[in-house]
Amino acid sequence: MKQSIFIIKENIALTHDVWKMVLEGDTSEITRPGQFVNILLDGLYLRRPISVHDAEDGVLTLIYKIVGVGTARMSEMKPGHSLDVLTGLGNGYDVTRAGARPLLIGGGVGVPPLYMLAKQLCAAGCEVTVILGFRSARDVFCKEAFEALGARVLVTTEDGTYGTRGFVTGVFDEAGDYTYTYSCGPEPMLRAVYNASGTSGEYSFEERMGCGFGACMGCSCKTLYGNKRICKDGPVLVKEEIVWEK
Amino acid sequence: MGEVTNKLAVSLCGIDMDNPIIPASGTFGYGYEFADLYDINMLGTFSFKGTTRQPRFGNATPRIAECPSGMLNAVGLQNPGVDAVIAHELPKMRAVFTKPVMANVSGFSLDEYIEVSSRLDAEDSVGWIELNISCPNVHGGGMAFGTCASSAESVVRAVRDVVKKPLIVKLSPNVTSIVEIAKAVEAAGADGVSLINTLLGMRIDLRRRKPLLANVTGGYSGAAVFPVALRMVYQVAGAVKIPVVGMGGVSSAEDVIEMMLAGATAVEIGAENLRNPWACRDIIQALPDVMDKYGIDSLASIIGAAQP
Structure with a gap:
């Protein structure tokens, strides 16, 4: 820090x-x-x-x-x-676990952190597919930026005004085979991705924080491997440790 | 610069400190997050995260809310329990902090306060026990003992009997008269008092029309509470003979000096560590110049100087 x-x-x-x-x-x-x-x-x-x-x-x-x-x-x-x-x-994503064809899933304001990830994965020669979920056409951003990196981009909107109508999990089939998932977005979306995903993966969580560096215990969550701080031990948790509480 | 150490030195309940600066419990963990940022041995000491008998996850989130010049927290005494603190946290702390540390103890029953206090009292690294009878964020514990003079007196008396080290009792401002509670714990054998714990508050989420904190209420701290804290330190210091550790919204070297003029022997710094992780280092470094500015030769000489 x-x-x-x-x-x-x-x-x-x-x-x-x-x-x-x-x-x-x-x-x-x-x-x-x-x-x-x-x-x-x-x-x-x-x-x-x-x-x-x-x-x-x-x-x-x-x-x-x-x-x-x-x-x-x-x-x-x-x-x-x-x-x-x-x-x-924060810990950030582990790019070494991506495999050949990582699938990145972002919802709303969860989209931005996936950009630097996609950039590194594309540079490493991975075949990157990105699913971006938004509420409506007027909320869509960053699609071209991901495409410029060489990633394949699928967009969903809840009202169908842009891309495929529905949620991000609705285009998993279209995304094809993937080796690993990286996700960031609202908790209901993360949970849907967790349930729909056939691979291991990393999920980035959001919480109200006090300090942001692990001192105040303001953003604690339970995991299968004990209590963690979203700010210091996260925000990225691996699929195998996540406990859904709310 | 050798003189600087002497100018800042104070003695708290018989233990000499290089300076009066103490990061407050719950804002400094067990020190090692901060030891990555600066040499925390420059601190007077620090008060580690409140310890209970059993491990506690604490309250549901959100636990934190922004407030004018401050924040609310309702962490709820998250800690790994006294066994794990002694087995894992204190050895890790020892690797980065070599001075006597202040052990903050909380509890939900008389038995728990006695057991946790005596376990930590036996640890070599512990210099003082800070008995938290004022946590506003747990139900049926902490503050329940500290909001009534007779229950405060009984818990302090019981713990006094089992601990050898200086016993500092941390007081709640959420009472009719903090002076009465301070006098009661002094009579029960406390070696010192520390105040104030956080002020009970709340926020409401306008969109959801519900309390913002999952715990509904939380403790208000930060710069906004400084005048309230200073007033209480002044009143308590004027009413008891034991040392007072002042805290509440302290954010600068000037605030430290005000607290000491009001009667504080040492000063804890809490919320400010969360917005500026180097706050305690910065304040210690700023103190000599601020002392010069106001003609202060030694901090020990100004304790209570503003008292009538």
Whole structure:
């Protein structure tokens, strides 16, 4: 974990409520896809955890959905503004378990962290298929970005206004054979993927956090191998340890 | 810089400390998350995560909520239980922290307080026992003992009989008169008191129209509570003869000095560690300059200086 100051280079709307922020700063602690950063915002007490969309050579890209006061404030920030950011948080995905044909499944604001993962897997020569699930056509983002990496992209929307109508699990057959699953999204989606997936896999969870680095026990969950902290031992859990509680 | 150590030194219940700075229980784990960030031996000491007899998962999530200049938590005393603390956590802590540590003890019955306190009292690495009779986030435990003078007195008396090390009793602000509780635990043999634990609060999720925390209520901490905490430290320090450990919203070297002027012998820092993991290091490093600014030669000399 490292604390450093990042400068906003770009902050633009991708959809009606999803924004992309590009920052410059020290990205050296971000070592795996699926990690997150924790941002201190003026006038707010707790830092805001945001998943890393991409990080390379001092350029950090975040894609975030406006869900509350913190993310609303982020969307109002202009290029040139500086932010106090803790980087290198969370375990992230393990790319070495992908096999030849990994299947990546993202729902809504769970889509962004899969980008850096897909980028590394494509670069490693994997045949990557990505399923992106959204509520409606107006919520779709990042499809072209995944395609540009060389991944095959299937999109579902709940109302059928874009791609295949229904949930992400509805296009598993179309995705074909896969060797491993990586997933990030709302808990009901993760659970559906868990039940539909025929392989082992990694699932990224979300929880309200206090510190983001394992000190406060604010985001604990039960697993088959004992209690874990979503922020420090997660946010990525492997399929074999997950306990569904809620 | 050799003098700096002397300027900051205090003595808490007979144990010398290089400085009065103590990360508060529940915000610092067993130290090793922070030991990756800085040498935690620079701290006065720290109070480790509250320990109960049995392992506890704690409350359902969400356990955390943002508040104006602070936060709510309802963790609910998650800890691996006293056996695992002694077998696994203290040896790991020892590898990164060599000073006497403060062992925070919680419980749901008199027997549990007695057993956990005496087990931790026997550990070489433990310098002080901090008896938490003020946790607001568990039902039928913690605060239930600390909100009534007679029950506070009886639990302190029972634990006093079995522990040899200094016994510091952590008090709840969620009472009619914290001074009365402080006097009761002093009479029961406490060597010191620490205050304040968190203030009971809640938030409601506007979209769901339900309490934001799964536990409904939680403990409010952070900068917002500092004036309340300072007032209580001032009142308690004026009413008891035993040392007072001040805490509640402390976020800067200036806050530390205010707490000590009010009567605190040492100062715990809690929520601030969660937003700035280097907060205690930063405060210790800032203290000498702030002391110079206000003409303070030694922290020990200002304890209670604001008292009438």
